[in-house]
Amino acid sequence: MKKELVSMLLVSAMAFSCVTTSYAADASTEQSTESDDKIQVAFVPQLIGIPYFTAMDEGGQQAAKDLGCEWIYSGDTTASADLQVTQIDSLIRRGVDALSLSVLDSSSTNPSIKKAQDAGIIAYTSDSDAPDSSRDFYVAQADDVKLGETLMEELAKEIGGKGKVGIVSGVATATNLNTWIKAMQDYAAKNYPDIEILDVKYTTNGSSEEALQQAQDLMTANPDLKGLVGVASSTIPGVCQAVDQAGLAGKVKVIGYGSPATVKEYMEDGIMEASILWDAKKLGYLTCWAGYQAAVGNDFEATQHIDAIDADVTYDKNTKRLLLGDPLVITPDNVNDYDF
Numbered sequence: 001m002k003k004e005l006v007s008m009l010l011v012s013a014m015a016f017s018c019v020t021t022s023y024a025a026d027a028s029t030e031q032s033t034e035s036d037d038k039i040q041v042a043f044v045p046q047l048i049g050i051p052y053f054t055a056m057d058e059g060g061q062q063a064a065k066d067l068g069c070e071w072i073y074s075g076d077t078t079a080s081a082d083l084q085v086t087q088i089d090s091l092i093r094r095g096v097d098a099l100s101l102s103v104l105d106s107s108s109t110n111p112s113i114k115k116a117q118d119a120g121i122i123a124y125t126s127d128s129d130a131p132d133s134s135r136d137f138y139v140a141q142a143d144d145v146k147l148g149e150t151l152m153e154e155l156a157k158e159i160g161g162k163g164k165v166g167i168v169s170g171v172a173t174a175t176n177l178n179t180w181i182k183a184m185q186d187y188a189a190k191n192y193p194d195i196e197i198l199d200v201k202y203t204t205n206g207s208s209e210e211a212l213q214q215a216q217d218l219m220t221a222n223p224d225l226k227g228l229v230g231v232a233s234s235t236i237p238g239v240c241q242a243v244d245q246a247g248l249a250g251k252v253k254v255i256g257y258g259s260p261a262t263v264k265e266y267m268e269d270g271i272m273e274a275s276i277l278w279d280a281k282k283l284g285y286l287t288c289w290a291g292y293q294a295a296v297g298n299d300f301e302a303t304q305h306i307d308a309i310d311a312d313v314t315y316d317k318n319t320k321r322l323l324l325g326d327p328l329v330i331t332p333d334n335v336n337d338y339d340f
Contacts, residue, residue, distance in 0.1 A: 040096040041291035042072040043126065043284070044087045046104050046174070047079040047206070051261035052233045052280050053102075055340030056127070059284025059309075066308055067292050072096060079171055079205040079234070081108035088112040091121075098122040098291030100139065105173035106130035122294040126287040128176035129321075136294060137320040139287045141278040142327045144176065148183020150327045151255060151276045152192070155227050158253040158273055162194035163226030166218035168239050170206030170232030177231050180257070184229070198222065203235060211238030219246055230256030236275075240266040260330055260338040267332045275330040280340050282309040283324055290322055 043060055045053040057073040064071035074091060076083040081104040091099050092115060099116050103109055103125055110133040116123040117134060126139035141147075155165065167184070169177050181200055188195045201218065203210035211230065215238060219225050228243065230236035236258040243252050249271045256263075258275045266272040285308060293300065300315035300322060314323045330338070 039067075039069040039098070039292055039295045040072060040094075041069055041098045041100070041288050041295065042074055042091045042094075042096045043100045043287055044084050044091070044102065045073070045075045046084075046102045046128065046171075047077060047234070048073075048075040049077050050234055050259075051340055052259040052277075055259065055280035056284030056287065058340070059281035059286075060288040061284075062281075063285040063288035063292070063308070067289065069288070069292050069295075071288050079104060081105035081173070084109055085112050088116060092116050092119050095119075096121060097295040098124070100124050100126040100287050100291055101130075102127035103130045103133075103175055104128070104171055106132055106175055107173070110134070122291060124291065124294070126290075127283065128174060130175060131319075135320075137290070137300075137315075137322055139283070139290050140321050140323045141280075141283045142325060143323065144179040145183045147257070147276060147327050148180040149187045150329065151180070151229065151257070152184045152187045152195075154274045154276065154329060155229065155253065155255045156188070156192050156195060158255070159195070159226040161192050164196045164198060164222050164224060165227040165229065166198050166215070166222065166225055167200045167229045167231060168211045168214045168218070168235050169200055169202050170235055171204075172202040174232070181231060203232075203238075206232045206234035208234055208238040211235035212242045213238075215239045215242035216246070219243075219248065219252065225252055227253040227255065230254065230258065232256075233258045233262050233277075236262055236266070236272075240269075240271045243271055244269065258330075259340050260335045261340055263330060264335050267335055273331065276327050277330060278324060278328050279309075279338070282311060285309050286311070286313060286322065286324055 060071040074087045099121050113123045113133045113135050122136050124136045129138045201214040228239050230239040236256045254272045255274050263272050263275040303314050305312050
């Protein structure tokens with residue numbers, strides 16, 4: 001039986017101690033403040049206990065160590081906007097200097113972003129945006145449209161540019177997931193008219209168990225199904241297990257947005273050939289770095305090279321988007337090159 005995705009460990013909302021990673025300190029960002037107290041930069045993920053957000057936490061810890069600030073990783077084992085609001089309220093009471101959020105449902109958390117700002121906190125989004133909010137800026141992992149287009153291009157190669165494709169997504173309100181799905185649909189309609197994308201199936205809180213059922217239902221209703229897309233790292237195990245249990249590995253192609261640790265076993269079993277993502281540790285590093293810079297009053301440049309993550313990070317002042325870089329295509333050839 002495949003490994004369960006979500007750990008049963010409950011991660012504390014208090015700050016974690018820094019850990020050693022391969023990142024080196026960026027001298028250009030080692031700055032001090034007039035205060036004797038450390039700048040506190042907090043991040044509220046969509047959920048804790050999965051490799052993807054654990055990697056973001058590790059990157060944030062390393063940035064905090066390099067910059068001399070405090071990184072606070074505060075979340076719950078269930079993906080819930082209501083629980084995110086509770087976490088944000090706690091961080092506001094704590095009086096952190098900067099607070100970032102991976103948005104699940106902007107209608108629920110937008111008021112919390114404004115509440116944090118009213119309390120004098122730099123409030124911004126990371127990993128998943130809320131462009132309709134008052135957020136100070138967005139730390140983006142990669143261009144959302146490119147993420148959708150890159151996935152569809154890879155899937156089109158696998159299925160020969162034609163056939164039915166099913167999509168199993170996470171929470172229906174997640175801004176980033178829906179943006180990627182729309183980009184897939186638009187790209188396929190323009191470039192692969194023989195690919196038929198079926199109605200999107202959503203899961204409660206990105207449940208792997210629900211993803212398994214949704215994938216099974218899609219294959220039962222469409223015996224000629226050519227591909228399945230797991231939109232959200234937490235849905236990929238369920239989708240892959242459904243294909244494996246049906247004995248259709250290699251016949252129904254599976255692709256999605258999954259961390260190397262999540263997809264490795266499915267690539268080894270021949271169920272997945274590619275996963276689209278980015279370096280989650282670098283995104284976590286950038287999330288902490290950005291919050292620190294804003295908290296000490298430094299402006300973002302149009303382009304800034306951050307030595308610690310070896311990235312030319314760009315900033316669009318019109319959209320207030322800080323962009324890490326291009327999508328990463330994970331394959332059986334490079335999956336072992338990453339440890340998140």
